Amino acid sequence: MRFILAIFFSAALLFANTNQSETDEFDVEFGTQTTTFDPLSGYNRVMTSFNDFVYVNMLTPAARGYAYVVPKTTRTVISNFFDNLMFPIRFVNNLLQFKFKNAGEETLRFLANTIIGFGGLTDGAKYYGLEKHDEDFGQTLGTWGIASGFHVVLPLLGPSNLRDMAGMAGDYFANPISYIEDDWTAFGIKTFAYFNEFSHDPLAYENLKKDAVELYPFLRDAYEQRREHLIKE
Template identity: 35%
Template sequence: MQQKKLITRLGCLVLLVMFEGCATTARDPKDPFESWNRGVQTFNDKFDDYAMKPLAKGYQWITPSFVDRGVTNFFSNINDIGVTINDLFQCKISQTGMDGARFIVNTTAGVAGFVDVAAMIDLPKHNEDFDQTMGVWGVPSGPYLVLPFFGSSSPRGVGGLIGDAAMNPISYLDSGVISGSLFGLNAVDLRADNLTNVKVATEAAVDRYAFFKSAYFQQREYLIHDGNMPEGSDLLDIDEEMNNDNSAPVKPY
């Protein structure tokens, strides 16, 4: 429940920032709140440097690799509940069956998901969330937003966070301590798994802010269209914008 409350408050904050930003003139129509966004990114970077990165390194150091992999699999298995629901919302019937079967197999044969048995029988992991679902329904992303703690997002992305929290059974645990601890463990585990990736991205970027903004929009559009980009896609415009910024374009990941 704590995560749901935090996401709801972030949604209210997004609306407030949007109203305040209406009175300003922005250079980039995709990023009318650049001043706010850069400030929040600086805050997030400091929080990462002084809290998340040390925690992630300590977690990685004390946790045996098989345990680390099991924790990652456990949270990935829980995520498959939301993935399956979003498959259905997007009318991906075949994929709904595959992801539903993946959750059942890993929950039973995989000891609550700690072992990814589904991957061993060719049931691949898919990436679907409520932001993608809204994009498939035709809801525009809106302008770029950087959220405290959550990072790159958009107004539609905030709605996606709220929807994903509603699909996550951890949100409904009776004890806020238990749910908060599980969400915290998941965040640290994810950060530990991406220590190298973030370092490489940071070193490759001339302007980290432009780099991550471009990466966010590219990834979202790529996922929404399952890699089949339509003609006239904004992705091409973003790539051109990044090249004009003298930054290497980011491939969707």
């Protein structure tokens, strides 16, 4: 099954890359502005509305309640632990992007947080001025010249694209939690980690969308522009 998925993503990315290259050549010649490739706009709009309902009516209230009950110090400790645990994703992707200095700093940061930070519960690396360098496999594929492909809105996870969906597969194997034998336990831990992180600013989504004239294109364009910015950094 994984082999079939790998073939699908490879073929789809090749098609997307070829299509975007042709579009870019047209844009250069005629001076037009590149727009997001969005053949699934009908589905994407429906899924955006579904996600919006869940975020506003379920996720945000739950996160606010969780933040009210669980002290900020405790939530910060939990975030620190999971952030330290995600070191392999950042390390591997910095290496794959030939950012060797950043990969080295990530290693030192992991050691400092693990030893001085009591297993990552506190940010021991800050005392040494060691910075975090967030990179994921979607960014790595973009650095390698793979085009974003068509835009896709995922259930609950929100905006994405074909390249970043393929990147999720790569990050899955670099995530230590993925190697927990029971899939539901691994899923529950990952969900809790994301929820705890969201609780630090539970109104972030509502603040983001408040200036949107039309929600779906606003979120789509904001996502694609941010991802391209991260790739070029």
